[in-house]
Amino acid sequence: MISLTEENYLKALYRLSQEKKEIVVKDIAESLNIKMPTVNSMVKKLDEKKFIKYEKYKAIELTDKGRKQALIILRKHRLTELFLTKVMNLGWEEVHDIAEQIEHIQSDRFFDRVDEMLGHPQFDPHGEPIPDPNGKLPVYKTIPLSEGQLNSPYKLAGVASHDPSFLQFLDSLGLTLGATIEIKEIQDFDKSMGVKLNNKQKTIFSNTVCRNLMVV
């Protein structure tokens, strides 16, 4: 069995591993707002339980087992956030704290239903992929929309530019991660594309825009 506290350590470990190559005791202490000696005891325990690899004074690494656990929690967290916003109509600013609690609920049935009610989403609204129930992160080979084909529905999986005006432009179109984009027309002369968004509105994207929309 894994405790709520251990789950929180693993989740922090995973998040930190995404941000930096080396994770040290201090990183975890700061991230979880606890003192270093506490972390020290805990990493010893997590090492014994084979969730991480830890040696005195060395960097800490998640094992496959630990990463799997972390991803299962991350899945619950992301599904919960989506559920709270999309199904329960709560605001994005208020769902995080609730999701931090619900992510520890032990019930496959519950999260399966959440997943189902959301239509098995692949991305959360931050564009982060949602791990599968076995703690596997699907590997998407994303391509820029500019290399996409006609009449084949793509999903927005990320953006290559983080220019605020670009993001605002996407926002104004209601284009969030996970949105469906279908290429309906390609202009030869400037490579601009006529596209259909979420099977509803149609618009035209310049090649610049298309090169910055990473799809799957």
Place this chain on the structure above:
Amino acid sequence: MISLTEENYLKALYRLSQEKKEIVVKDIAESLNIKMPTVNSMVKKLDEKKFIKYEKYKAIELTDKGRKQALIILRKHRLTELFLTKVMNLGWEEVHDIAEQIEHIQSDRFFDRVDEMLGHPQFDPHGEPIPDPNGKLPVYKTIPLSEGQLNSPYKLAGVASHDPSFLQFLDSLGLTLGATIEIKEIQDFDKSMGVKLNNKQKTIFSNTVCRNLMVV
């Protein structure tokens, strides 16, 4: 602050107080599946925190503060069970364990939305009333069914007689608290009523029965 464990003790205490007049250490131990010495330590603590009144070798009583806490948890539990069945379409047999976990979530916003999505229900499907957000059990001004009106759906909120044969009679009809009763016909000569139960089966109640069914 009140811990998850303390919440579970208070909930058990409240449930036991509904079932019997005197609650002793052994009752709690059995109800929570823990040993008596553990309960002994805990009741001392709950007494110090003013949630219960406890003296050595005496019966245990909830204080107003303790009862309020218990009712807030009960509210969360009942709302959650309703939500899981009505909104998430889970089966009644599987929701209890999940609700036992979700009831400890700390978020007024979350439970307010749950309550709202369910249309502010007054009873759970077992016919138990749902406490309000301040831990108050609404007092319904109940009337005997005999004073009810035609074609207006009532809810069974209590019984005026506790005669075993009467209770068994209700039981045989599947009439539990919260059940819907609609008067379809009133016989002038003996005041017996033709009624529809839970929008399903129809039957006839004598005036004696009607005077003992307290509805809302």
Place this chain on the structure above:
DNA sequence: ATATAAAGTTAGAAATATCTAACAAATATA
């Protein structure tokens, strides 16, 4: 009314997760 049984209590131990104080190692700086 006394003996037996049931229920309750105390004392002390263990697991979990946290802390502070003191010391040690690694890293950065002068």
Place this chain on the structure above:
DNA sequence: TATATTTGTTAGATATTTCTAACTTTATAT
């Protein structure tokens, strides 16, 4: 390189929730 700073570790304490073993009080039954 030597010193200072940062980071890490150990040891030991505290709080929470649980347990077992031993003893005490209250209730039951002969």
